[in-house]
Amino acid sequence: MNTQLHPAWYNQLLTHASKIPAIPMAVVHPCERQALRGAIDAAAAGLIEPLLIAPLAKLRAIADDEDIDLDAYRVIDVPHSHAAAAQAVELARSGQVKALMKGSLHTDELMAAVLNSQTGLRTERRISHVFAMDVPAYPRPLFITDAAINIEPTLDEKRDIVQNAIDLAKTLGIVQPKVAILAAVETVNSKMQSTLDAAALCKMADRGQICGGTLDGPLAFDNAISPEAAASKGIHSAVAGLADILVVPNLEAGNMLAKQLQYLAGAQAAGIVLGAKVPIVLTSRADSASARQASCAIAALILHAKVN
Numbered sequence: 001m002n003t004q005l006h007p008a009w010y011n012q013l014l015t016h017a018s019k020i021p022a023i024p025m026a027v028v029h030p031c032e033r034q035a036l037r038g039a040i041d042a043a044a045a046g047l048i049e050p051l052l053i054a055p056l057a058k059l060r061a062i063a064d065d066e067d068i069d070l071d072a073y074r075v076i077d078v079p080h081s082h083a084a085a086a087q088a089v090e091l092a093r094s095g096q097v098k099a100l101m102k103g104s105l106h107t108d109e110l111m112a113a114v115l116n117s118q119t120g121l122r123t124e125r126r127i128s129h130v131f132a133m134d135v136p137a138y139p140r141p142l143f144i145t146d147a148a149i150n151i152e153p154t155l156d157e158k159r160d161i162v163q164n165a166i167d168l169a170k171t172l173g174i175v176q177p178k179v180a181i182l183a184a185v186e187t188v189n190s191k192m193q194s195t196l197d198a199a200a201l202c203k204m205a206d207r208g209q210i211c212g213g214t215l216d217g218p219l220a221f222d223n224a225i226s227p228e229a230a231a232s233k234g235i236h237s238a239v240a241g242l243a244d245i246l247v248v249p250n251l252e253a254g255n256m257l258a259k260q261l262q263y264l265a266g267a268q269a270a271g272i273v274l275g276a277k278v279p280i281v282l283t284s285r286a287d288s289a290s291a292r293q294a295s296c297a298i299a300a301l302i303l304h305a306k307v308n
Contacts, residue, residue: 009134009141013172013270017047017297020304023098024049025281025296026088028110029081030103031058033066038283038292039101040068047296051076051097053084081105085113092121092278099299101281101292107148114276126150126160127275129282130168131258132298135267138225142261143169143177143245147254148282149273155197158247159204164274165245166213171305172298180224180243181217182253186235194218194249201247213245214238221246221257270294272302279303 025048030036036059039050052059052070056077063070078084085105091097102110114121129148132141145165150157162179169177181198188195198217205215216239222229227241235241248254261267270291273280279299283291 013294013297013301014045014047017300017304018045020300022046022049023300023303024051024096025099025101025299026051026053026091026097027101028088028103029054029084029105030101031055031062031081032104033062034287034289034292035103036062036068037066038287038289038296039103040066040073041289042293042296043073045293045297047293047300048099048101050074050101051091053078053087054081054103055079081109082113085110086119089113089116089119089121093119097278098303099279099281101296101299102283107282110280110282111149111273114273114280121276121278123275123277125164125275126153126157127273128161128164129271129273130165131254132168132172132270132272132294133258133261133267134269135261135265137265140244141172141174142225142243142267144254144258144261145245145247147248147251147258148271149251151251153250155200158197158201159210160275162201162210162213162215162245162247165247166210168272168274168298168302169244170212171302174244177213177244178239178242179213179215179217179245179247180219180239181215181247182221182224183218183249184220186218186220186223186233188218192218197249216240217247219243268294270298272298274302 027039042048051074053076128146131144183194195218202215216237224243230240271283273282279302281295
């Protein structure tokens, strides 16, 4: 099974990100080998200036096992993962860090602090997650959204989910991303809400409510990514068989799709949360250090695009 991002895309991300200043990033509770190693590797690559927030005893034990010198990095000692999340969000609110990175705590713990209406990092845009996936059998990067944050998004929420993904793809060099709105079928069916939402999203793009990408849907997974499958069903569009972005109907579908690609197709996934006041590197606790490093590169490129 492939365990690395395709060299061309992975190297492109790292090369572009290495040409810009390292970003100050709060690493939230990196009390597991891959979580800490990913942050340290990203720092060594010149991508981030990590601020490690965790119980010091736990952090030092992992660092000793990994032969990492903690004295080379800034560390904030906190009693537990909840405190680490709250501290990281406060540092982002005050501008002391420009991005966050999820360590070994659960996603819900970090996002509860991020989404707090009084002390969190909300903006007018809906917060959503994008997997930037490198699938060995697919000829280009594949972005999947949302498989981690929004459980059953409404049409309005899907609008923001789509726009967030388009903005990310454009930041990473895809001029006019092709967006496939996924459903189980490729025709509109009044009994299947996902097909109605897909049709509405495409019309919203026609009316300028979604900008910067080319949308089509509903599309089934096969005719979204396979030109042969699209042709066999008589589907002719600028997106069918050529999708850059796959928009799933709900979190369960997205989570299963992303994990199937990882564990059955050898894909590697970088993960990023968009729509907050700062980008948030959010990967699975089981993801490799290289996936975390690629996610840091994406966060750095997002921040660089905002100020240029």
